[in-house]
Amino acid sequence: MNLILLEPSDFAEAADVAVLRGRRFQHIVDVHKAEVGDTLKVGALQGQIGEGVVIERGEQHIALAVSLHRAPPPPLPLNLILALPRPKMLKRTIQHATALGVKTLYLINAYRVEKSYWQSPWLAEDKLREQCLLGLEQAVDTTMPAIFLRKRFKPFVEDELPDIAAASRKLVAHPVTDTPCPVDIAEHTTLAVGPEGGFIPYEVEKLQAAGFESVHLGPRILRVETALPVLLARLFPGR
Amino acid sequence: MNLILLEPSDFAEAADVAVLRGRRFQHIVDVHKAEVGDTLKVGALQGQIGEGVVIERGEQHIALAVSLHRAPPPPLPLNLILALPRPKMLKRTIQHATALGVKTLYLINAYRVEKSYWQSPWLAEDKLREQCLLGLEQAVDTTMPAIFLRKRFKPFVEDELPDIAAASRKLVAHPVTDTPCPVDIAEHTTLAVGPEGGFIPYEVEKLQAAGFESVHLGPRILRVETALPVLLARLFPGR
Numbered sequence: 372m373n374l375i376l377l378e379p380s381d382f383a384e385a386a387d388v389a390v391l392r393g394r395r396f397q398h399i400v401d402v403h404k405a406e407v408g409d410t411l412k413v414g415a416l417q418g419q420i421g422e423g424v425v426i427e428r429g430e431q432h433i434a435l436a437v438s439l440h441r442a443p444p445p446p447l448p449l450n451l452i453l454a455l456p457r458p459k460m461l462k463r464t465i466q467h468a469t470a471l472g473v474k475t476l477y478l479i480n481a482y483r484v485e486k487s488y489w490q491s492p493w494l495a496e497d498k499l500r501e502q503c504l505l506g507l508e509q510a511v512d513t514t515m516p517a518i519f520l521r522k523r524f525k526p527f528v529e530d531e532l533p534d535i536a537a538a539s540r541k542l543v544a545h546p547v548t549d550t551p552c553p554v555d556i557a558e559h560t561t562l563a564v565g566p567e568g569g570f571i572p573y574e575v576e577k578l579q580a581a582g583f584e585s586v587h588l589g590p591r592i593l594r595v596e597t598a599l600p601v602l603l604a605r606l607f608p609g610r
Numbered sequence: 611m612n613l614i615l616l617e618p619s620d621f622a623e624a625a626d627v628a629v630l631r632g633r634r635f636q637h638i639v640d641v642h643k644a645e646v647g648d649t650l651k652v653g654a655l656q657g658q659i660g661e662g663v664v665i666e667r668g669e670q671h672i673a674l675a676v677s678l679h680r681a682p683p684p685p686l687p688l689n690l691i692l693a694l695p696r697p698k699m700l701k702r703t704i705q706h707a708t709a710l711g712v713k714t715l716y717l718i719n720a721y722r723v724e725k726s727y728w729q730s731p732w733l734a735e736d737k738l739r740e741q742c743l744l745g746l747e748q749a750v751d752t753t754m755p756a757i758f759l760r761k762r763f764k765p766f767v768e769d770e771l772p773d774i775a776a777a778s779r780k781l782v783a784h785p786v787t788d789t790p791c792p793v794d795i796a797e798h799t800t801l802a803v804g805p806e807g808g809f810i811p812y813e814v815e816k817l818q819a820a821g822f823e824s825v826h827l828g829p830r831i832l833r834v835e836t837a838l839p840v841l842l843a844r845l846f847p848g849r
Contacts, residue, residue, distance in 0.1 A: 373831045444828075444829035444830055445829075467833075467836050470830060470832055470833070470836055471830065471832070471836065471840075472830060509831060509832070509833060510830035510831055510832065511829075511830065511831050512830060551847075551848045552847075552848075554793065554794060554847045554848075555793060588848070589683075589847075589848045589849055590683035590684075590750075590849075591683055591709060591710065591711060591749035591750065591751060592612045592748060592749055592750050593709055593710070593748070593749065593839075594706075594709070594748060597706050597709055597710065597839050600832075600836050600839040600840045600843065601710075601839045601840070601842070601843040602843075603840075604839065604840040604841075604843035604844050605843050605844075605847050605848075608790075608791075608793045608828075608844050609790045609791075609793075609827070609828045609844075610828055610829075
């Protein structure tokens with residue numbers, strides 16, 4: 372937890388005093404070992420980043436005097452369209468994508484997404500939110516990503532994707548192409564990433580028909596969890 | 611397993627016939643569901659990549675007629691110096707680094723590396739080798755990385771690192787600097803990456819005294835497992 376994220380309900384007692392219990396309290400006590408007078412890096416969810424000075428430490432709660440004064444890092448200019456990963460990788464992928472600055476994420480179906488993946492309890496709204504919070508706490512960011520679930524590939528790509536991707540550069544990561552993924556592009560981008568084993572030709576054709584250009588990442592085949600940071604670092608180095 | 615890796619001992623029966631049992635046999639049967647006549651992508655460990663045609667399938671073994679004809683992907687021009695990650699992350703980190711094309715990896719001590727990490731059973735030579743094989747199978751590569759363990763920071767940096775890093779660009783990933791990590795450099799590079807929480811100032815000074823330049827990755831703080839693909843994608847896009 373490189374950042375303690377604060378929510379509006381934490382400020383029930385006063386506008387500039389946050390009172391924390393539960394997971395964040397425990398982390399501050401166990402890991403930061405914070406005492407009265409210590410300063411912690413804090414941020415208001417969807418708001419600014421700053422400092423919290425410990426003014427009270429009880430058995431079950433800790434109170435911070437909060438001052439916020441700088442903006443969170445800018446969001447990546449990106450819509451990420453990601454074939455739903457297997458449950459084991461879903462949590463990590465959501466955390467990594469959030470830590471990397473993804474703010475708009477569509478988890479979609481594809482031929483090689485097993486039907487059972489959609490039953491994962493980690494797809495519940497509160498579970499996704501939990502992983503996003505961990506990603507923001509890691510990266511020192513406060514802006515929650517918006518995550519959308521789309522269980523049908525064809526209607527999504529035909530009916531919804533054109534509007535989502537309008538006026539953006541449209542790329543699909545696909546090992547079977549001669550075009551390398553571009554480096555350091557300034558444009559707003561919509562990037563589609565397939566499941567393990569990749570999109571099938573029909574899906575790639577559908578995406579191409581929607582204006583998506585196939586790009587590859589180099590001579591190696593990477594897992595989604597490795598490919599994602601590589602893709603984002605190439606497209607937006609330093610963002 | 612995007613590539614079936616073959617070892618010299620697999621060719622006991624004939625120079626161009628590999629007989630596989632155990633994990634690889636099971637994977638070929640369960641995942642590839644390969645029958646006699648099917649073709650699989652194979653590679654000789656430390657050698658070339660090509661095809662294996664199934665010529666025999668038994669209850670406990672499978673035989674492939676092997677033809678090899680293309681080189682593996684080129685290695686990254688990189689020495690990676692990595693503070694030993696926590697055991698939970700070690701396996702993944704070795705797999706990712708291997709899949710990304712790292713061929714020379716020093717796992718070193720640092721102040722924020724907990725002593726207990728060095729007791730991890732995953733540091734045994736055969737366990738490290740296992741993770742490297744998984745990385746090569748994923749990435750479709752055949753060249754094993756060399757992994758070195760260095761349990762003492764100061765003698766390593768003072769006595770050994772100068773020779774390792776000689777004639778290479780020397781970079782240390784360190785969030786507290788104004789210099790962004792360079793993009794697409796052609797030079798041979800030695801890159802040092804700290805533990806969770808980073809190198810301490812003393813360690814950064816030691817590395818700087820050895821000619822290392824501090825570079826950051828942008829406004830977000832990333833876990834080592836996310837930072838590594840990001841760093842390598844910036845330094846060597848498309849390699």
